Amino acid sequence: MKQDIFQAIADPTRRAILTLLAVQALTPNVMAEKFDMSRQAVSKHIKVLQECDLVKPEHQGREIYYHFNAKKMQEFDHWLAQFRQNWQAQFNQLDKLLSTIKEEK
């Protein structure tokens, strides 16, 4: 992954693009219209989202439709869940340590 996913979703325009794509796949032209932005500006955002795998392109004739990659978002949430579990595991160890120390006193 070339892009930090946090950076990708920290930008409000990119979040709006993702929200839009979660409903339906769109071409960059349609996105540019919807956001009242230049085609170039949309392409830049799409590039960032594509680099961290949050959107996937699909060629249909001469047009490129971009899809929201829900699986990537899930993976990301999964990572965070693991992070949470690690903390919980450590804290459970600390519970044991604290009760051992308390008993010794």
Add this chain to the structure above:
Amino acid sequence: MNNNDLLFDFKVDKVAKTVYITREFNAGLDLVWDAFSRPELLDQWGAPAPMRAKTKYMDFKVGGRRFYAMVSPDGQERWSVQEFTSITPKTNFKMYNTFADKDENRELPGSDWDYNFSEQDGITKVYIVIYNESFERLEKLLEGFKIGFTMTLKNLEELLVKLS
């Protein structure tokens, strides 16, 4: 009080790149503060099993450092440096955490950690805010844990083979 009734809250603000952790412990403030600030205690709980924490040195004062490793069951070490930026005894301490190599060369950028402690009726609440932990850094952190966990499964498999 049953340990299962102790509060554990974990929130992530993806946009602000901030993780918020709240946890209650069934022990007094003095003891919990020590468990977070004394290396001989930290090393007994500061890594999720089967990983273990190993502190090379710790100088718990403002500007001081803790240089420590997460060690996996097969002996792989992942070193980090914590630099203490502010300490208010038994109330709060802040640190800047970075990965490092075994010679203490830091891999910037790191993340800011803010620990808050308060006691009520013999229960101590610890509130931790971790700022700017990028997804890559999280991934790196978890990679170490995964290595440890995979090793344990492998050891278990070998043991089962021996026993069967």
